[in-house]
Amino acid sequence: SQQGEEDPQALSIQEGENATMNCSYKTSINNLQWYRQNSGRGLVHLILIRSNEREKHSGRLRVTLDTSKKSSSLLITASRAADTASYFCATVLIQGAQKLVFGQGTRLTINP
């Protein structure tokens, strides 16, 4: 099964509302990254949070990391139609090959 699993699989909200997506993982990580993918396009990096960090901000994005619960959340505030996309978390394990393992993503739809 995937190391990182996003929840929910799909989310639909009204423009202006906040969107929260969660990511859970199974084994200890070095860092966790969030990516956005517009339909059929390449993924775009949003935020990297290291295992010793608890929260990071970038514009309207806020990412939290709780290593005790092995979970992370991505909050998008004041959502816009342009935020409609799929959002993926990706983890780098402490053990083994240093590579990103992607979850299956949350499909976010912002309704105007």
Next chain:
Amino acid sequence: EAQVTQNPRYLITVTGKKLTVTCSQNMNHEYMSWYRQDPGLGLRQIYYSMNVEVTDKGDVPEGYKVSRKEKRNFPLILESPSPNQTSLYFCASSFGTGANSPLHFGNGTRLTVT
């Protein structure tokens, strides 16, 4: 403009006809990687390269080959494509090992094998 360029964007081919998908990056990145994306299976790594002449298998390498003769290029080769290789393919690159730096993705190659 810093970017990862893949070609072609779309490719339809027949079983057994060798093909190459090119990938080039202009950011002097050491690390490059190929992924395939399939519905319900997410993004899976095919091969990666830590530097010139250094390549290694990812999670789903069967049926694929790669080479890294120059730092900027990392072509993906399908010697004998089969229908189960129909997928959306992405090339990506980053500084360092690829684990502690953001990955930069190309725009994808949609491959259909009939």
